[in-house]
Amino acid sequence: MARQPIKPTDSELQILNVLWANGPQTVRQVNDDINSKLAPETKETGYTTTLKLMQIMADKGLVTRDTSQRTHIYKSDISESDTQQNLLETFVNTTFKGSAMSLVMQALGNHKASKEELDQIKQLINKLENQ
Amino acid sequence: MARQPIKPTDSELQILNVLWANGPQTVRQVNDDINSKLAPETKETGYTTTLKLMQIMADKGLVTRDTSQRTHIYKSDISESDTQQNLLETFVNTTFKGSAMSLVMQALGNHKASKEELDQIKQLINKLENQ
DNA sequence: GAATATATACGAATTGTTTCGTATTAAGCA
DNA sequence: TGCTTAATACGAAACAATTCGTATATATTC
Numbered sequence: 001m002a003r004q005p006i007k008p009t010d011s012e013l014q015i016l017n018v019l020w021a022n023g024p025q026t027v028r029q030v031n032d033d034i035n036s037k038l039a040p041e042t043k044e045t046g047y048t049t050t051l052k053l054m055q056i057m058a059d060k061g062l063v064t065r066d067t068s069q070r071t072h073i074y075k076s077d078i079s080e081s082d083t084q085q086n087l088l089e090t091f092v093n094t095t096f097k098g099s100a101m102s103l104v105m106q107a108l109g110n111h112k113a114s115k116e117e118l119d120q121i122k123q124l125i126n127k128l129e130n131q
Numbered sequence: 132m133a134r135q136p137i138k139p140t141d142s143e144l145q146i147l148n149v150l151w152a153n154g155p156q157t158v159r160q161v162n163d164d165i166n167s168k169l170a171p172e173t174k175e176t177g178y179t180t181t182l183k184l185m186q187i188m189a190d191k192g193l194v195t196r197d198t199s200q201r202t203h204i205y206k207s208d209i210s211e212s213d214t215q216q217n218l219l220e221t222f223v224n225t226t227f228k229g230s231a232m233s234l235v236m237q238a239l240g241n242h243k244a245s246k247e248e249l250d251q252i253k254q255l256i257n258k259l260e261n262q
Numbered sequence: 263g264a265a266t267a268t269a270t271a272c273g274a275a276t277t278g279t280t281t282c283g284t285a286t287t288a289a290g291c292a
Numbered sequence: 293t294g295c296t297t298a299a300t301a302c303g304a305a306a307c308a309a310t311t312c313g314t315a316t317a318t319a320t321t322c
Contacts, residue, residue, distance in 0.1 A: 009279065013225055023309070027299085056134050056279090070288055070299060084237055092238070094144055094150050095218050100242035101251070102265050104235050106215055108222070108255055111231035121135070124239055125249050140309065153318055158269085161293095180311050182270070201269060 006078050006086050012057055013051070016076055016083065019063065024075035027051045137209050137217050142189055146181070146205050147214065150194065155206035158182045 008016060018033045019025060025033075031050040038044065055076055057063045066073040096103045108121075139147060149164045150156060156164075162181040170174065185205055188194045197204040227234045239252075 011280065016227065021223070021247075032239075045280095046282065047298095048283080048300095052282085052302085053280075055301080065301095072300080079233070082212055082236070084226055085241060087222075088237060088241075091218075091222050091226075095142055095215055095222075097148065099239050101244065101248045103219070104242075104252060105255060106212070106219060107231050107235050108252070108259070110216060110219075111235075113232065113259060115260070116200050117232045118260055121239070122236060122253070122256060124236060125253060128244060129246070129249060140286080142310065176310095177312065178268095179272095179313080183272080183312085184310075195273095198270095203270080 006062070007025075007085065007090065008062055008087075011053055013021055013083075013087075015053060015057065016062065019074065019076040020080045022067050024066075024073050026069075026071050026073060030054065030074070032069070040075075081123060136221070137193070137214050138221065139188075139214065139218075141195055142184055143193060144214075144218075146184060146188065147193065147209070147211075150205065150207040151211045155197075155204050157202050157204060158185055159202075161185065177228070 014034060015030055018030045020022075022029075022033065027050055028047070031045060031047050032062060033046045034050065054063060054065075058065050058074070062076070062078055063074045064077045065075070091104050092100050113121075142171075145165060146161055149161045153164065154159075158181055159178070162176060162178050165181065166175045183193060185196075189201050189205070193207070193209055194205045195208045198207070223229060223231050223234050244252075
C-alpha cells in the first residue's frame with residue numbers, strides 16, 4: 001500500500017532519529033537526548049517545544065503514542081529507510097536536478113572513504129550488474 | 132578563501148538552477164523559465180514573487196546584478212558544485228546521521244543505474260583506491 | 263505627447279515551522 | 293490531606309519563507 005510522500009521537517013527528523021535509535025520513548029527522554037548532544041553555541045530545546053512537536057507529529061501520523069498511562073510513550077510510525085528514501089528523492093530533484101548519479105559521484109568524490117567502504121560499494125555494484 | 136556555508140532555500144535554488152543552466156538573465160526570463168516547466172497541478176509563480184526573491188538573493192550575495200540598464204541582469208555569484216557540496220553535507224548530517232556512505236548505498240541501491248553509470252562509478256572508485 | 267506596456271521597489275499578507283507561557287490535571291510524598 | 297513535582301493541552305508569539313498588491317518610473321508606440 002503506497003503512502004503519500006513523507007516529508008518530516010528538520011525538527012521532526014531530529015525527533016524521529018532519536019525514536020529510531022532508541023525505540024519508543026517519552027517526550028522527556030527524547031528532549032533530554034536531544035539536549036545532551038547539542039552543538040556548541042546551540043541553545044537547548046525547551047520541554048514544551050519538544051512536546052508540541054511530538055503532538056503535531058502524532059496528528060500528522062508520523063508517530064503514534066500510547067496514552068494509557070499519564071506519561072505517554074511515543075514511537076515512530078514510519079520507517080527510517082522509507083523516510084530517507086523519500087527525502088533523498090526530493091533532495092536529488094531540487095539540488096541535483098534529478099540525477100542520482102551526480103549526487104553519488106559528488107558524495108563519493110568528496111568523502112574520504114576507507115578501503116572497507118569502497119569494497120562495500122564495489123560489492124553492491126557487482127550485485128547490481130548481475131541483475 | 133573560505134566562505135560561510137551557503138544554504139539557499141528551495142525557491143532560491145530553483146532560481147539558481149536557471150541561472151546556472153542558462154547564464155545571466157533578467158527576472159522575466161527566469162520567471163518564464165520556471166513557469167514553463169511546471170509540474171502538473173502546480174500554480175504559476177507570479178512575476179513579482181520571483182523579482183522579490185531575486186532581490187533578496189542579491190542582498191544575501193547569492194547573485195549579483197547589473198543595474199546599469201533599466202532591466203537588470205542577474206547572475207549567480209556562487210558555484211553550482213560548491214552549493215551542491217554544502218547542501219549535500221547538511222543533508223547527510225540531518226537525514227543520514229553524517230554517514231555519506233549510507234547515503235551513497237541508498238542512492239545506488241534505489242536508482243536503476245545503467246551499465247554506463249555503473250562503469251563511471253567503478254572508474255571513480257578505482258581512482259580513489261589508487262590514491 | 264498621451265496611452266500603454268513593462269520594469270523595479272517595497273510593504274504587507276500569507277503560510278509554515280518552531281518556541282514558549284500558562285492552565286490544568288495526575289502522581290508522589292511528607 | 294495538602295504540598296510539590298511532573299505531565300499534557302493548547303493558544304499564541306516569534307520567525308522564516310513565500311506571495312502578492314500597488315506605487316512609481318521608464319520605454320515604446322501610435
